[in-house]
Amino acid sequence: MTDRAAVEAVLSGLGEAWNAGDAAAYARFFTEDADYVTFFGLNTPGREAIESGHRALFEGPLRGSKLVGSGEPPKVRFVRDDVAIVVAGGGSSLDGEADPGRASTVTYVLVREPDAWRVASFQNTRRTPVPGLPS
Numbered sequence: 001m002t003d004r005a006a007v008e009a010v011l012s013g014l015g016e017a018w019n020a021g022d023a024a025a026y027a028r029f030f031t032e033d034a035d036y037v038t039f040f041g042l043n044t045p046g047r048e049a050i051e052s053g054h055r056a057l058f059e060g061p062l063r064g065s066k067l068v069g070s071g072e073p074p075k076v077r078f079v080r081d082d083v084a085i086v087v088a089g090g091g092s093s094l095d096g097e098a099d100p101g102r103a104s105t106v107t108y109v110l111v112r113e114p115d116a117w118r119v120a121s122f123q124n125t126r127r128t129p130v131p132g133l134p135s
Contacts, residue, residue, distance in 0.1 A: 006117045007076055007084050007110055015067045021058040027051030031111065031118045039104055039124040065092045082112040103127040
């Protein structure tokens with residue numbers, strides 16, 4: 001498997017784990033010391049906290065939610081042979097229908113560890129229309 005394919009497999013795996021509501025599987029894609037920055041600016045540091053926080057979300061307000069893509073492929077850029085930056089669009093759906101109010105641009109920094117590629121940093125930014133600019 002190429003590095004690009006391995007990075008894209010991490011993204012797919014994150015989506016599958018989210019859609020299954022599986023916080024443990026979701027967290028396994030992150031490094032032990034990862035930073036997870038939500039769309040409202042909260043940083044959840046570390047794999048254990050990422051798992052715990054997502055468990056609460058998957059059992060509570062995001063129960064049954066699904067991730068939806070933007071329809072465009074993610075931009076994957078290797079800044080070193082063991083570090084990739086990914087910028088992608090998408091969001092989550094609470095009722096199976098796309099919700100423009102939940103659309104985000106997300107940025108991942110992935111690192112190649114001895115056994116797999118993992119997310120070292122994640123940033124979620126809600127997409128907000130700016131008057132006078134194309135969305």
